[in-house]
Amino acid sequence: MAKYQHILVALDLSEESDQVLQQAIELATNSGAKLSLAHVIEPLTFAYGGDIPVDLTEVQEQLQVQAQEQLDKIVSNITIGTHNQHVVIGQPAAEIHRLAEEEDCDLVVVGSHGRRGLALLLGSTANGVLHGAKCDVLAVRVSLPE
Structure with a gap:
């Protein structure tokens, strides 16, 4: 197995996020790697088609704060500096690729x-990350x- 130096964990902040984080912590511990976390919020204009004549800036900011x-609650039991926690707005796979390269x-x-089935054909964030990443x-x- 490869010895990793810096692991980026992309979390969707669902109840299952802890399972993903625990696996990453184990890998980081075994490799002596630094750990960074990321959560990507899709812009509301993406989610609502951009046709709403309303300023959604305040709502977007509230989503980012929440x-x-x-994320702070998820990492409360582990030591990860705030500079290694990223909450960004954008298309999830693209932002995860960007963060992985920048970091x-x-x-x-x-x-x-x-x-499976139709959901598999439509793709997922994991699939999008896999097909554009320049790292493992x-x-x-x-x-x-x-």
Whole structure:
């Protein structure tokens, strides 16, 4: 197995994020790697088609603050400096690629729900990250809460 230096963990802040983070922590511990976390918020104009004649800046800022608070809660039991926590706005796969390059990461860890059928054809963030990354990508199969 490769010895990684810097691991970027892409979290969607769902209940399954802890499974992805725990796997990344184990890898980082075994490799002696630095760990960075990322959460990407899609711009509201993407989500709503951009046809709404309303200024969504304040709503977008609130989403960003809430995401940072959730990320802070997730990492409260581990030591990761705020400079290694990234909450950004953009297209998830593209932003994860950008962060991985900017931070000189040699591994990106993402969660995968193992979609099948139509959801598989439409793609997922994990698939998008895999097909554009310039470093290794680990897709952690997460199990949904029962």
